[in-house]
Amino acid sequence: MEFPKLRNDLILRAARGEDVERVPVWAMRQAGRYLPEFRKVREDHDFFKICRTPELACEITLQPILRFDLDAAIIFSDILVIPQALGLVVEMVPGKGPHFPQPIREPQDLERVATTVDIQMELGYVMDAVALTRVRLDGKVPLVGFCGAPWTLMSYMIEGGGSPSFPHAKRWLYTYPDESTKLLGIITEVCVNYLVAKVKSGAQMLQVFESHAGILTISQFRQFALPFISAIARRVKEALGDEAVPMTYFSRGGHHAIGTIAESGYDVISVDWTIEPEEARKLVGPNVTLQGNLDPCALFSGEEKLASLTRDMLDKFGCKRYIANLGHGMMPDFKPESLEVFVNTVHSHSEKLLS
């Protein structure tokens, strides 16, 4: 398929370690409830209905691009479409988050999980949304595709929703290590095929979200997270060959492991706000691009303070091998103007630093 020519490849160059004239910037969950135009669409449509309707997913993906000078779009979807494709029911409960009416609790529940997934049949709607959005973006910025990391998806599937410590999921790691490995393998297989299909449909970069790294011990991370995220990076790149795109791994609370992750095949490591930029660079070494990491709550600050915090972040990360972002996603209570201050400050300050 022929897509419009890309006019802003800043983020792709930063991911590959090439020179940039200004630092690329985007924000996780940049299409979200903090935007009145997003809330308006949500008034009429259920969350997963939007994910499943390419025209709506495309519209919402483009909303922040129309408002702000962002350097990437990320397709509107949810990490839990993979558990759905595996046969589980997932609902989005307003004000509460995701809910699985029938989570996996014991090994025999694995019978309810598909062992293989026909990506086009189960998740074709995402591919349609990606292709449509790539066309509508008209080459303005690259389109990012994403999935949840296997451990994070497994923890939701077992816990059945959010939790401070995911005790049910953790119980599996201790009680059923073999079954855990089996489930992680099934999820990994779907992630690989899903991400490859996304690129073939038009995604120009990929991000894997590990939201629940911070509840694992280091040895659990090495056993139940790292091998699977490494496999995803390796296999997606192998499958795509010359078409391979830069890949990013984001983890919340996974500092104990980011040194190891840097050797696992990802081009970009996205870090949360609790690690200092200099420390993150020391841990990942010079050959990986860092992404992050302003405390999202800094967007509650007044304009001047927010700009100052953003400049400080840039000064610490430097402008090479760096993609500016928040340390986690945008929150419903933020004012849209705050994201504008963040984005514009990244651009103006980095242009100054690079001139």
Add this chain to the structure above:
Amino acid sequence: MEFPKLRNDLILRAARGEDVERVPVWAMRQAGRYLPEFRKVREDHDFFKICRTPELACEITLQPILRFDLDAAIIFSDILVIPQALGLVVEMVPGKGPHFPQPIREPQDLERVATTVDIQMELGYVMDAVALTRVRLDGKVPLVGFCGAPWTLMSYMIEGGGSPSFPHAKRWLYTYPDESTKLLGIITEVCVNYLVAKVKSGAQMLQVFESHAGILTISQFRQFALPFISAIARRVKEALGDEAVPMTYFSRGGHHAIGTIAESGYDVISVDWTIEPEEARKLVGPNVTLQGNLDPCALFSGEEKLASLTRDMLDKFGCKRYIANLGHGMMPDFKPESLEVFVNTVHSHSEKLLS
């Protein structure tokens, strides 16, 4: 007041860096819902009713001591009794946790917060519970008193309950830094007087709980947490003089800061399960006792695996300047037998290592 003579001072010696013949062990939330005898008391009494009734608080404090070979008792109470003493209503909602019907949301809400607290009048029930329990313990093991750390208490008071990221409380730090400092100062004052009173009532060791360290940036930790917890250690010890007892600081997710905390006057630093023992020791240096840090969910394991994980923890921490504990509290779904395996393995393995 004359109390029965202490017959097991292992934990006090470990806290002071003295020699021990076996490693002391206890578990955070060792008096809790995982015990059938606890659930039985809770059937008839509201959570805070138990805190406010010395006879009941004492009974529950002693429950795990009667069952297991623990080296410390911790008075049954809650960190949120301080916000209550400051004038806020706090309810414990079953299956959901603490709930403030009227949280602090804007600076003018500080008018609802008392500026000084008469500890005996507002929290005398805790002192009565401490004194009664100290007598009933009959010198078997030391009695630990505790409070929440100022930032953790402030975050609950503003957020109004648990939250993955405490956005309202974080907003205060960015938007109202002066008012945040003022509120933290008020809380600190109460913590100091409260802990001093606890020791005067019979507590033989103190622990400060920082449950929400992991959502702060490093500079926020330095500005809004560290000065206040340092002040607590310094002022409590000054006020007690010769009567001073060992003090422990526990933080969840506060690794970025434990090196600094080690210089803030605490005798013991209690770490969660996401940090490796060797790394924790490297960060705190040789002159502080470490406490922790088995992943609580390891108690879901079978007996053999749990014992092996416990031995591994001991091998890594070593037996000097060390108090065995979990990396966080006991959970309702645990079997009481698991804590028994943990406690007995700490004792038998450390005796072997020390012989």
